Amino acid sequence: MTKPLPQSSILDHSIWARLSLPLMLLSLWLPRAQAQDFDVMTPALQEQRQWYLDARSALARRDRASFEALRTQLSGYSLRPYLDYAELAARLNALPTAEVHDFLTKNSGTVLAQRLRQQWLQTLADAKQWPQLIADYDAASATTELSCQMLEARLRAGDTTALDEVSPFWNVPRSQPGRCDPLFNAWRAAGRLTPALTWERFSASLSAGQTSLATYLATLLPLRERQLATLWLETAKRPEALRERANYAANAPELTPILLHTLRRLAQSDASLAWELAEHYAAQQHFAAADALELRRYIAQRLLLQDQISRAETLLHADPALPSDSLVEWLLRDALKQQQWDRLDTWLPLLSTSAQGSERWRYWRARSLQQQGAQATGAAEALLAALAETRSFYGFLAADRLKRGYAMVDRPLQISDAEFTALLTKPAFTRAVELFLVGDETNAQREWQQALSAMNPQEVLAAGKLAERISWYRNGITALSQVSYWDDLGVRFPLAYQDLIGAQARQTQLDSTFIYAIARQESAFISNARSSAGALGLMQLMPATARDVAKTLSLRLGSNQDILEPSTNLRLGSRYLAQMLQDFGGNRILATAAYNAGPGRVRQWRAQSASAQPVDLWIETIPFNETRNYVQNVLTYAVIYGYRLAAPLPLLTTAEAETPL
Numbered sequence: 001m002t003k004p005l006p007q008s009s010i011l012d013h014s015i016w017a018r019l020s021l022p023l024m025l026l027s028l029w030l031p032r033a034q035a036q037d038f039d040v041m042t043p044a045l046q047e048q049r050q051w052y053l054d055a056r057s058a059l060a061r062r063d064r065a066s067f068e069a070l071r072t073q074l075s076g077y078s079l080r081p082y083l084d085y086a087e088l089a090a091r092l093n094a095l096p097t098a099e100v101h102d103f104l105t106k107n108s109g110t111v112l113a114q115r116l117r118q119q120w121l122q123t124l125a126d127a128k129q130w131p132q133l134i135a136d137y138d139a140a141s142a143t144t145e146l147s148c149q150m151l152e153a154r155l156r157a158g159d160t161t162a163l164d165e166v167s168p169f170w171n172v173p174r175s176q177p178g179r180c181d182p183l184f185n186a187w188r189a190a191g192r193l194t195p196a197l198t199w200e201r202f203s204a205s206l207s208a209g210q211t212s213l214a215t216y217l218a219t220l221l222p223l224r225e226r227q228l229a230t231l232w233l234e235t236a237k238r239p240e241a242l243r244e245r246a247n248y249a250a251n252a253p254e255l256t257p258i259l260l261h262t263l264r265r266l267a268q269s270d271a272s273l274a275w276e277l278a279e280h281y282a283a284q285q286h287f288a289a290a291d292a293l294e295l296r297r298y299i300a301q302r303l304l305l306q307d308q309i310s311r312a313e314t315l316l317h318a319d320p321a322l323p324s325d326s327l328v329e330w331l332l333r334d335a336l337k338q339q340q341w342d343r344l345d346t347w348l349p350l351l352s353t354s355a356q357g358s359e360r361w362r363y364w365r366a367r368s369l370q371q372q373g374a375q376a377t378g379a380a381e382a383l384l385a386a387l388a389e390t391r392s393f394y395g396f397l398a399a400d401r402l403k404r405g406y407a408m409v410d411r412p413l414q415i416s417d418a419e420f421t422a423l424l425t426k427p428a429f430t431r432a433v434e435l436f437l438v439g440d441e442t443n444a445q446r447e448w449q450q451a452l453s454a455m456n457p458q459e460v461l462a463a464g465k466l467a468e469r470i471s472w473y474r475n476g477i478t479a480l481s482q483v484s485y486w487d488d489l490g491v492r493f494p495l496a497y498q499d500l501i502g503a504q505a506r507q508t509q510l511d512s513t514f515i516y517a518i519a520r521q522e523s524a525f526i527s528n529a530r531s532s533a534g535a536l537g538l539m540q541l542m543p544a545t546a547r548d549v550a551k552t553l554s555l556r557l558g559s560n561q562d563i564l565e566p567s568t569n570l571r572l573g574s575r576y577l578a579q580m581l582q583d584f585g586g587n588r589i590l591a592t593a594a595y596n597a598g599p600g601r602v603r604q605w606r607a608q609s610a611s612a613q614p615v616d617l618w619i620e621t622i623p624f625n626e627t628r629n630y631v632q633n634v635l636t637y638a639v640i641y642g643y644r645l646a647a648p649l650p651l652l653t654t655a656e657a658e659t660p661l
Contacts, residue, residue, distance in 0.1 A: 048077045049438050055083050059090070078430045082443070085112045092123045097132065110428065111446045117141040125149035125179075130156050144169065148180035155186055163190055171197055173204035175213055195222050202229055203257050206236060225254065232258040239266035242277050249284070256285050264298055271302035272311065297324055304330050316350075325355045336364065337621040339613070341371045359394040363387055364620070366398070391486075393632040396639055396651040397616055406651075408643050411487040415462045423462050426451055436472055441528065448475055457483040464491055471496070473525035493640050496525040497538070500567050504574035510581070513649060514588060515574050517637035518595065521630060527566045536563045539573025546572050549579075587656055588638075589615060589631060593622060596630040612660035615652060 055070035067087070074080045088096065088103055100120050107113040118141045124133040125146060130153035137150050148169060154162035166187040169180060176184075187193065198220050206214040211233070218229035231248075235241050239262050242248065248255060259281045267274035278299060282292050296315075300322060303312040313331065316323050328350045335343040345368055348361065355361060362383055369380035387398035391409045399406050423429060428451035435444035452460055464479025468491040476491040486492065493516075501519070505512040522540035523529040535542050541549075546563045549572045550556070562568055577595055584590035584602070594602045605623060613621070622628040635651055642649040650657075 048074060049434070052077065052079050052083070053438060056086065059083070059086055078427070078434050079438070081107050081110070081112055081431075082435075085116055089116060089119055092119060093127075095123070095127065095129065095132075101136075111443070111450050114141055118143065118146070121146050121150075125153070145177045145179045148177070148183045152183045152186070155183070160190075163187055163192055166192065167197060171201045171204075173201065173208040173210055173213075175210075193220070195225055199225050199229075199254065203254075206232060207257070207261050211236070228252065228254045228258070232262070235262045236265060239263075240270070240273070242266060242281075243273075245280065248281065256287065256291075259285060260287070260291055260295060263295060267299045267302040271299050271306050272308060274302070275299050275315070293321060296322055297327060300327055301330070304334075309334060323350045325352050329355070332361075332364070333621050336617050337609075337613070339617070341368045344368050359387060359390060359392055360620075363394040363398060366401075367616070391636075391640070393636045393651075396636060400651060400657070406639060406643075408489065408640070409487050410489045410643070412490055413461055413465050413485070413488045415465050419458070419462045420466065423459060423466065426454075428454075429463065433466075433470065436470070445475075452479065452482065461485055464488075467491075468494055474523075477524050489640060489644060493520060493637065493644055494525065495644060497566055497570065500570050501574075504570050507571075508574045508578035510574060510578055511638075511649070512645060513638040513641040513647070514634075515570070515577065516641040517634045518573070518577060518592070519570070520637050520641075521633050527569070528564050536560060537569035537573070538566055539569055539577075541569065541573055541576065545576060549576050587659070587661075588635070588653075589619060589656060589661065592631045592634045593627055597624055597627040601627075606661065609661075614660055615657060618661035 051070045051074055055067050055074065058064075058066040058070060067083075071080070071083050071087075074083065084103060085107075088099060092100070100116065104113050104117060107116075117136075117138055121133060121136060121138070121141065122143075122145070124136065133150060133153045134157065137146075139147070142150065151162040151165060151169075163186075166183060169176065170184055170187065170193075198217055202214050202217040202221070205211075205217060214229075215233060218226055218233065221229055235258065242259070242262060248259065263274050263278050263281065266277070275296075278292075278295055281287070282295075287295070296319070300312050300315055303309075303315075304327070309331070312327075316327060316331075328347050331347050332344055332351075335341070335347065344364065348356065348365060348368075351361060356365075366380045366383035366387070369376040369383070381402065384398040384402050387395050388402055388404060389395065389407050391407055396406055428447050432444050432447035432451055435441070435447060448463075452463060455463065460479050460483050464476045464485075465488070467473075467479060468476030471494075473494045473496045476494065480486070480488060480491055495516075496519075501512055501515050504510070505515055519525060519538045522535075523538050525538060527538055529538070529540065530536055531540060533542070536546070541563060543560055543563060546569075547557055553571070553575060555568075555571075557563060557568075563572070577591065580591040580594045580599065581588065583599060584594060590602055590606075593605075601624075609618075619628065619631055622631065639649065639651050
């Protein structure tokens, strides 16, 4: 009889409960033999999973006897290599060379082999086991530190050709790890550091904003180059010094990167002056055509950002090479903001052919035609009708203008039993699924990525379908995206956490579709998602925001781990979303923009508007690209979730559509 899961198990009971139903359903459409392998209720596999977790626990508490007994029982289990790896990695400092080689041979090409090899090489380097490091070195597994230490090992062994391979590691626009210093010192002592290399790294470092490194590198240069470097450093601090043209009149090729870099910095504060000086220095230094064009486009962009729109338009009209899609789109949005349709028509033809053919600008071309009266009605409706056949923000807007239904274009994938059977014979994929089922999503994701990297598109689709059916939502979404299959709405827009979201919708009086759309956009239902800015969980809450909302609910939060817990995250995120909706008068457009960019910015944007705008115009002219796309996606996803929940709703409610912003 299968042992019950203990309360202390790493795998929480809620995970088993969440997975049981999907996996029982999975067993209905997989061939019976395969279904038994992946049915969480199969006693043999359930017992093996528990033994695996118990073995990890025994190893952690150094209960060697229990660990070995459990490991022996799991000789045929797909995750047995993870136990072998964990045990071996814990004692690498003892230098068990033969065992490491045996593991690497048995698990060649796997995620674990690559990880252990890298740890083994670092262990050898730290222990200064130079001959063994040379023998076992594998460039594919090496970090920068290991590469440096390997070259050092070769030097110690008398291989001076290693010096020929050092410069690519030294010549980078950032500081390298301290473990590279012995190698770099030997390289410099051998006379391999040239002024040209030093100047190249200095230039790249300063351009990358690494001022401290650049300052140090300047001290390594010969007198003439050091004077130029000092000039560059001083000019970078005070870009307006470029007015003093006599200081930059020398005929030196090193001046060109100084001027290109500093003119861009000057443009950030005074684009008009930067343009004037760029014209002078481009003629003096004979900037390469590509460099000159890139600089002029950058300065034109800064002119637009500094509200010198007429000047920028004049420059763009005067030089046929200057307009780029990003510059023209900025002007198109300004024309929309001012509701200057003639000006929109002037700039639209200057977009690239691909940009003109995008849904976005076809929609606005149609809107512009509608302003021209009855004579353009047919052309406008033809454009809108074609757009209305697409499942997208602009497609839904077009359908609304034509007063017709939305084209959902839902084409569920049909995966055969044979395809699933073939998929489940792939060891990396099997390990990925098992790791997910035991709650180790980090390692599961690594195995998944390796497995999919070796699959053809049809196999990737099958993997995505299977991921959705075992509630691994993120991987179902990304698998279909990887092969650009957009039309299985069940996989791409899963009804994840349906009970939790439904409960929060009732408690906050939000529509479930709104919560679903936000969570889908924010995290793609990755419960442990962490953004680079520090946002956490399904609804990507900043910790400070989560704690403020928790106080209003008298909910005590401990560590940030509490914020990641799905029920807590959905509760806090839904309450914050409801607060945004209340603050902005029940308008989802403004509430969504505030959820992404902050309520203060949204109020600022509205205050800066000279007059109220139609809703589609307001959304299109949101100043932040990220927030603009965010709002469009959330509104679109809400419609799709209405379809998925059999509760259709419009892209814009009547109140939202009829209330200018």
